[in-house]
Amino acid sequence: MRPxxxxxxxxxxxxxxxHSRSRxxxxxxxxxxxxxxxxxxxYRVLSYFQSVEDFGNILAMKLLSxxxxxxxxxxxxxxxxxxxxxxxxxxDLPLLHSLPVSTEDLFMSRWLGSxxxxxxxxxxxxxxxxxxxxxxxxxxxxxxxxxxxxxxCLCLIASSLSALAVLLGAAILPAxxxxxxxxxxxxxxxxxxxxxxxxxxxxxxVNPDSFASVxxxxxxxxxxxxxxxxxxxxxxxxxxxxxxxxxxxxxxxxLSFSCALTLIFAIEMIxxxxxxxxxxxxxxxxxxxxxxxxxxGRSWEDVLFFLSGQARxxxxxxxxxxxxxxxxxxxxxxxxALILIYLYNFSVLPLDKSPIKTIYLQNIFSFLNVxxxxxxxxxxxxxxxxxxxxxxxxxxxxxxxxxxxxKIFLWSKFFLYFIPLLILTELLIAxxxxxxxxxxxxxxxxxxxxxFLVPAITGLAVxxxxxxxxxxxxxxxLAATGxxxxxxxxxxxxxxxxxxxxxxxxxxxxxMARLHGQGFSAMQIMWFLLxxxxxxxxxxxxxxxPMILGEKYLRKI
Amino acid sequence: xxxxxxxxxxxxxxxxxxxxxxxxxKGEIYGFIGPNGAGKTTxxxxxxxxxxxxxxxxxxxxxxxxxxxxxxxxxxxxxPDRPFLYEKLTGSEFMKFIGDLYGVGxxxxxxxxxxxxxxxxxxxxxxxxxxxxxxxxxxxxxxxxALLHEPGVxxxxxxxxxxxxxxxxxxxxxxxxxxxxxxxxxxxxxTLGIAEDxxxxxxxxxxxxxxxxxxxxxxxxxxxxxxxxxxxxxxTLVHES
Numbered sequence: 001m002r003p004x005x006x007x008x009x010x011x012x013x014x015x016x017x018x019h020s021r022s023r024x025x026x027x028x029x030x031x032x033x034x035x036x037x038x039x040x041x042x043y044r045v046l047s048y049f050q051s052v053e054d055f056g057n058i059l060a061m062k063l064l065s066x067x068x069x070x071x072x073x074x075x076x077x078x079x080x081x082x083x084x085x086x087x088x089x090x091x092d093l094p095l096l097h098s099l100p101v102s103t104e105d106l107f108m109s110r111w112l113g114s115x116x117x118x119x120x121x122x123x124x125x126x127x128x129x130x131x132x133x134x135x136x137x138x139x140x141x142x143x144x145x146x147x148x149x150x151x152x153c154l155c156l157i158a159s160s161l162s163a164l165a166v167l168l169g170a171a172i173l174p175a176x177x178x179x180x181x182x183x184x185x186x187x188x189x190x191x192x193x194x195x196x197x198x199x200x201x202x203x204x205x206v207n208p209d210s211f212a213s214v215x216x217x218x219x220x221x222x223x224x225x226x227x228x229x230x231x232x233x234x235x236x237x238x239x240x241x242x243x244x245x246x247x248x249x250x251x252x253x254x255l256s257f258s259c260a261l262t263l264i265f266a267i268e269m270i271x272x273x274x275x276x277x278x279x280x281x282x283x284x285x286x287x288x289x290x291x292x293x294x295x296x297g298r299s300w301e302d303v304l305f306f307l308s309g310q311a312r313x314x315x316x317x318x319x320x321x322x323x324x325x326x327x328x329x330x331x332x333x334x335x336x337a338l339i340l341i342y343l344y345n346f347s348v349l350p351l352d353k354s355p356i357k358t359i360y361l362q363n364i365f366s367f368l369n370v371x372x373x374x375x376x377x378x379x380x381x382x383x384x385x386x387x388x389x390x391x392x393x394x395x396x397x398x399x400x401x402x403x404x405x406x407k408i409f410l411w412s413k414f415f416l417y418f419i420p421l422l423i424l425t426e427l428l429i430a431x432x433x434x435x436x437x438x439x440x441x442x443x444x445x446x447x448x449x450x451x452f453l454v455p456a457i458t459g460l461a462v463x464x465x466x467x468x469x470x471x472x473x474x475x476x477x478l479a480a481t482g483x484x485x486x487x488x489x490x491x492x493x494x495x496x497x498x499x500x501x502x503x504x505x506x507x508x509x510x511x512m513a514r515l516h517g518q519g520f521s522a523m524q525i526m527w528f529l530l531x532x533x534x535x536x537x538x539x540x541x542x543x544x545x546p547m548i549l550g551e552k553y554l555r556k557i
Numbered sequence: 558x559x560x561x562x563x564x565x566x567x568x569x570x571x572x573x574x575x576x577x578x579x580x581x582x583k584g585e586i587y588g589f590i591g592p593n594g595a596g597k598t599t600x601x602x603x604x605x606x607x608x609x610x611x612x613x614x615x616x617x618x619x620x621x622x623x624x625x626x627x628x629x630x631x632x633x634x635x636x637p638d639r640p641f642l643y644e645k646l647t648g649s650e651f652m653k654f655i656g657d658l659y660g661v662g663x664x665x666x667x668x669x670x671x672x673x674x675x676x677x678x679x680x681x682x683x684x685x686x687x688x689x690x691x692x693x694x695x696x697x698x699x700x701x702x703a704l705l706h707e708p709g710v711x712x713x714x715x716x717x718x719x720x721x722x723x724x725x726x727x728x729x730x731x732x733x734x735x736x737x738x739x740x741x742x743x744x745x746x747x748t749l750g751i752a753e754d755x756x757x758x759x760x761x762x763x764x765x766x767x768x769x770x771x772x773x774x775x776x777x778x779x780x781x782x783x784x785x786x787x788x789x790x791x792x793t794l795v796h797e798s
Contacts, residue, residue: 400605
C-alpha cells in the first residue's frame with residue numbers, strides 16, 4: 001500500500017506544484033458546491049414530505065431505501081470496474097507478483113485500494129443526505145455515528161461482493177477474455193437502467209389520477225423491500241436510528257458489519273485459490289476481436305476519402321483504436337440508453353394536463369431542450385473528446401517526430417468527433433422537437449443553435465484536452481476527471497448558458513410577435529441581430545481559441 | 558547532415574543539454590555515449606523535433622528544425638529508446654499509418670512494407686495487434702517503420718535494447734548498408750562495444766556537455782589513454798570531468 005499512499009500524499013502536498021494546489025482548490029470548490037447543493041435539495045424534499053400528512057414519513061423512508069439501492073448499484077458497478085483494473089490489469093502487477101509477497105496480502109492490498117477508489121465519492125455525497133435526514137427528524141449524535149457505520153458497511157459489502165464476482169469471473173472466463181466482461185457489464189447496466197426507468201414510471205408520480213387509490217400508490221412504492229438483502233439491513237439501521245430505536249438499529253448495523261466481515265473473509269479465502277490463476281489468465285496474448293471489414297472489396301477507410309493523407313491516417317488510427325478497445329464500448333451503450341431515456345421522457349410529458357397553454361409550454365420546453373441537449377453533448381465530449389489527445393499516451397512521440405503539423409493532428413481529432421456529435425445532437429433535437437410538436441420557428445432556431453454549439457463544444461474539448469494532456473495515464477478517460485476536465489465542463493456550461501441567455505430575449509419577442517401577428521421596431525431588429533451575432537462570436541471563440549492554445553502548449557512540451 | 562550549434566535545453570530545474578555543438582556528415586555513423594542522465598535522450602529528442610531547444614539552432618540536411626520542422630522531419634527516421642506504439646493497430650496497419658504521415662506513395666509503401674517486415678522478421682505477425690508483440694518485436698517494428706520513407710538521417714536512441722543477438726547483427730548490417738548509401742546515422746548507446754564496432758565517430762556527453770568527440774584515435778588522444786579501448790576512454794573522460 002505504501003507506494004500508493006506516498007504517491008497520493010506527494011500529489012496533494014507537493015510544495016513546488018502550483019498546478020496541484022490550484023487543482024485541489026478548484027476541486028474543493030466544485031465539490032463543496034455539489035455537496036451543499038445535494039444537502040439543499042434533500043433538505044427541501046424532506047421538508048416537503050414532512051408537510052404531507054400521514055404519508056410524509058413513509059415517503060421519506062421510501063426515498064431512503066431507494067437511495068441505498070442506488071448507492072449499492074453504483075458501488076457494485078464501480079467496484080467491479082476498479083477491481084478488474086487494480087487487481088488484474090494494472091501495469092505494476094507483474095512487478096508486484098515477482099516480489100516475495102503472499103497471494104492474499106497482494107490481493108487484499110489491491111482490494112483495499114480499489115475499495116477506497118470506488119467508495120470515497122459515495123461516502124462523501126451520502127453525508128449531506130444523512131445530515132438532511134438528521135436535521136429534519138431532529139436526530140441525536142447516535143444517529144450520525146450509526147449512519148456513518150452503515151454507509152461504511154455498505155461500501156465493504158458492495159466491494160466484497162464485487163471482488164467475489166471478479167475473482168470467479170476471472171477464473172471461469174477463458175484467458176484474455178476478461179475485457180469482454182467490461183462489455184457485458186456495460187450492456188447490463190444500460191439495460192438495467194432502462195428496465196428500472198420503465199418499472200418506476202416516474203411520469204406517473206406527478207399524475208396521482210392514474211392511481212386507482214392512495215393505497216395502490218403506497219403499495220407500489222413498497223414493492224421493493226426484501227428482508228434478506230444487506231441494503232435492507234443498512235436502510236433499517238438508519239431508519240431505526242432516526243426514530244431513536246437504538247436496539248433494532250444496532251442489531252441491523254451488527255448484522256451488516258458481520259456480513260461485511262464474513263464476505264471479506266470469504267474473498268480472502270477464495271483469493272488464495274483463484275487469484276493467481278485469474279491473474280495468469282489475464283496475461284495472455286491480446287487478439288483482435290474482429291477481422292477487417294470489407295464491402296465489395298472496399299474498406300471502410302474509403303469513406304474518409306475527403307481528408308488529406310495525414311489527416312486520414314490520424315482519423316483511421318483513432319477509429320481503429322477506439323473500436324478495438326472494448327473498455328470504450330459499454331460507455332457507448334450507456335449513451336444510447338441515456339438518449340433513449342431522454343427521448344422517452346419527451347414522449348410522456350403530460351403537457352395537456354398543465355394549467356399553462358400548451359403552445360407556450362411546448363416552445364419553452366423546446367428552448368430549454370437546446371440547453372439540455374447541449375449539456376448532454378458536454379458530458380459526452382468530456383468523456384470521449386476531451387481525453388482524445390491524452391489517448392495518444394506514450395506513443396505521442398510518433399506525432400511529434402512525424403512531418404505533420406500539430407494543427408493537422410488536432411483538427412483531424414476535431415472532425416473525427418464533430419461529425420458524429422453533430423449528427424447525434426441534431427437528431428436528438430429534431431426528434432425531441434417532433435415529440436413536443438413545436439412551431440417550425442423553434443425547430444429551425446434550436447437546430448441552428450446546436451449547429452453552432454456542437455463545433456464550439458467539440459473545439460473546446462479538443463483544445464483544452466491538448467492544453468491539459470496526460471500522456472502517462474493507463475486510462476486516458478481519467479483525464480476528464482482532472483483539472484482540465486473540470487475547466488472544460490465549467491467553460492462549456494458557461495458557454496451554453498451565455499448562448500441561451502443571449503437568445504432567450506429575442507426568441508421570446510419573436511415568438512410572441514408571431515403569435516399575436518405583430519411586427520418589430522428597428523431597435524428590436526438591431527437587438528435581435530446583436531444578440532445572435534454575439535452568440536455566434538462566442539461559439540467561434542470557443543472553437544478556435546482553445547485549439548490555438550492547445551496547439552501552442554503541445555509544441556512547447 | 559546534422560548540425561547543432563550552441564543548443565541548450567533547460568527544463569527549469571535541470572539543464573539537460575548545455576551549449577552543445579556538433580556536426581555529423583553525410584553517410585557517417587555517429588555514436589553518442591554518456592552516463593545515465595547525461596543528456597543523450599534529450600539531445601536525441603531535440604534532434605528528432607520532439608522537443609524544442611531553449612536556445613541554439615538545429616539543422617537537418619540544411620533545414621532549420623525550428624523554422625521548418627515539417628520539412629526537416631520528412632528526412633528523419635526517428636527511433637526512441639522505449640517502443641511505445643499504438644497498441645491496437647496491427648503491424649501492417651502501423652506501417653501504413655507511418656507511410657501516410659510521411660507521404661510515402663502507394664506503390665512504394667506496399668513494396669517497402671513487405672520488404673521491411675520480412676527483413677525484420679515480422680511478416681508473419683503483420684496482421685496481429687501490436688499489443689501482442691514482445692518488447693523486441695516492437696523495437697524491430699519501430700526500426701522498420703523508421704526506414705519506410707527512406708530517410709536521409711536516422712536518429713536512434715538505444716537501438717539494440719531488447720533485441721536478440723541475431724537481430725542485433727542484422728541491425729548492425731542494415732546500418733552499415735545504409736551508411737554506404739549515404740544515410741547519416743546518429744545513435745546513442747550504452748553498449749560501448751557496439752559504438753566502437755559500428756561508429757565512424759563517437760561523442761561523449763556528461764552533465765549536458767560534450768566532453769570529447771572524434772574517431773577512436775582522437776578520443777584516445779583527448780583522454781591521454783594511448784591505444785585503449787572505448788570503455789577506458791569513456792571512464793577516464795567522465796572521471797576527469
